[in-house]
Amino acid sequence: MEQARELAALSAGIGRQIGLLIDRKGRPTMVIVGEPKGIYIPELARSRMGVGRLRGLRLLHTHLSEDPLSEEDLTDMLFLRLDSVAALTVDAAAAPRTLFAAHLLPPTASERPYRILPPVPWDRVDTDFTAQAVALEDELAREGENLAAPGSREAREMAVLVSVSDAPREDMEASLDELAALADTAGLSVADRVVQRVARVNPKFILGKGKLAELEIIALRSGAGTLLFDNELAPGQIRNLAEVTELKILDRTQLILDIFAQNARTRSGKLQVEMAQLKYLQPRLVKQDRAMSRLMGGIGGRGPGETKLEIDRRRIRERIARIKKELAGLRTRRASARAGRAGAGLPVVSLVGYTNAGKSTLLNTLTGSSVTAENRLFATLDPTTRRLRFPQEREVILTDTVGFIRQLPKELMEAFRATLEELESADLLVQVADASHREVLHQIRAVEDILRDLGLETIPRILVMNKWDVITPEAGRELLSRFPEAVPVSALSSQGLEPLVTEILKRAPFGGGVKSRDIEGDGLTCEGPEIPQ
Template identity: 50%
Template structure:
């Protein structure tokens, strides 16, 4: 006999036997519950003064019997049942409410939507413990309206027998929508979530950037959610009620992933994934994924892998409670080490190996810089916010074919090209990885070998997307990163790109507040002022570095 779940403490032996006997009952097709089972559940519930529930599969077999408190029922882990995309759970949920005025509560509708039961039925009791009414509801396939629909209440002698047809119609429509969504080109369908204490304008700008990152990952955005709080929830980041709403919306719209704009702590990831069935990632994970996709060179791939492992190490968790918890010592040697600890050890070993490989890369880059310095070729490095037009500018200046696309982090691996000026001055133009607000610290550390290239630069071209409404914030972000890298001593030339997309008033405002040059990287005719400025800066640098004249011996000169 299967066990009875829930709050069974204090029950008499015969009460437990009556609960266990519910497992022998069968529910016929089309019914939420039979009159006999409804009366039996009501009688037991009235006697023990607790809510009672049973869950039956589609063949009518009772799979779970649960005892709750007078006010609620905690649904245990439903082993063997998990809703697939476009499908319902395959279980009908029948439970009692002790008061006749209580129909299906808000919690009932939430459980129905979250767990995707075939049907939800609530049996209300009269004061003497008999069945008052049977209230039923089912999931809907409408992605814009309510996620559940309640049917008219039924008397115990007049129960409907056509509910299976309703459920089948809902599931057919869910499956059809899932096929339509799956036929698209997108790899994932996401709901973007931002929970912040910042002003709404800043929060919306950050959420917009998250949308661009998602689009760069080939993700379809089903919905965006912004919650501004005085204080973030330490456990879930946002309130559990709001998280339930988002989860229900994800199921309605067919979303396969939740993406948070804020970096989630290991504890928050654990708490959220305990409540949500679909994948959950944060902004940092998505940026790391973009870098992993775009890295082409061996060096870039090593740096991305190191960043991913450093991010993942503190977040390695296990939900398999059957694993041994022995971690060494007496009784815990050899096979007693947990799978989790083995995974952590492998990650730490791989981090050590990657760090050594990247140290070798740093040495090689140092040698390359030394050779360049001996040749005396000046270096001009292009820096700036991602998608500001750095690669496009490099192509225009040097007539190259470096990949340049209108999306975030289109190129990651640095590129260098030679550029000769009319005064017979030759420089090396270097395009570096783009920056972004709140650049993950794991990437900053891992890409230090690449970013150290900037240390040997004689001039930095700070490319700014003048057409972006948040360009001032982007300027601040880039300058902060340059300061963190201790590069603020290198001369910087601000260059506003995409000026063909702004009006004269905007141009005048930017010029007054920031100075700099204005170009369109797609139009070579706008490059003349920039080329002159670079040439002047490099010529001044070369002049300053020339050896001084030897002191003159006055005695020799008189002779």
């Protein structure tokens, strides 16, 4: 009682709001002096912060009027995960009058993430705020146990996917589907997804503070520690978002770079990924930056990420220069190997296509190889070259390179130039598309755009519709009406491979061409010894 009177008198005396952050033992841990109409809470320690846990602090502050809790009060409670927030009003006589209070709610308890309690006279408060907070954490812990059983996929790092754009909602949802597949490949479990269409992206936070508060409570309820944006975020946006939400912030580019870091196997691949990561990091490096410190380890922090805060910009530039020099040597050796193959007079046929379209599976089926082929994005990064032998002593060099994707990060495009140069020497491109994918038209268009950006649009091309055996006849007729020259195949079952081989033999520059009768009755016999890079 006396403390409340003293707090009200002090606040009225200086004409400013005064706030107390109180721990669960009832001890004030911080005293804050604000402005007449508001209070600013400084950066708080994160010792208790974790998935499904609250701050362990409640805020009690004064209002120099009879105003109830403001939107800013409630937003602070959400963003900071406070146990509760309360406002003690002060009357004209500098005496305490009314207490307004609110606390967070457990998952599924209400449409709103918090409950505003009825106002009560300051001397008749009987709410046990500590018991409320403990009960909420118990509920969150039970939800977390259900979501993340030990060893399950859900026990992986959890993320909320976020898309903010002025694009049509259908396009945003499709892009989020792809982001979800990327997240799964990287080892993230998707807890929820949020789509917001805006006329103009907020340059500071991407989205408004109200939506950020919604994201905060979604993350709290679902046990997610990461916000994954389907945008490329500026350094300042990552920093601002991390400071406001106190969550790990990742964007699409970071996620793709992390996947490449996981899948790179050869020296060349690892160097290219490291250079791309360093180029992405360079403008974002701020010493002691809390936003970047949250990327240490885990998704988005592989490769050079373990030493991000120890490497300054000068050392990054030096490392990039060394990598460029080493990659130049690798390119020289690859160019020499390509020249040797060209000298042998063998046509070079390169497989291109969207990631996970089935290029590696097609290479394995045609050549009897065992190149890594998995049903996930970017399973193959390093270029693979095999010799493909046809009847009548015909041979071609068949190459498989990294798959494409929409919005392929510019850092990767530049870093993987050494890999993509394999395509420049191709005499024929076999563009593999996943006929069963609902976004197949967009994926074909994306591959064509990237080929155009690389200056490869003039190379002859065969469009292959893979996974033909799993689509309906109606869908097949629709695709062939749009792409009448396409060759339907199933790389897994070998369906349609002979028409594809016939087309390759017709289009590859053997120096005289091949007639259909040249391969009739001979069947398909292919050999695939690895060709040194």
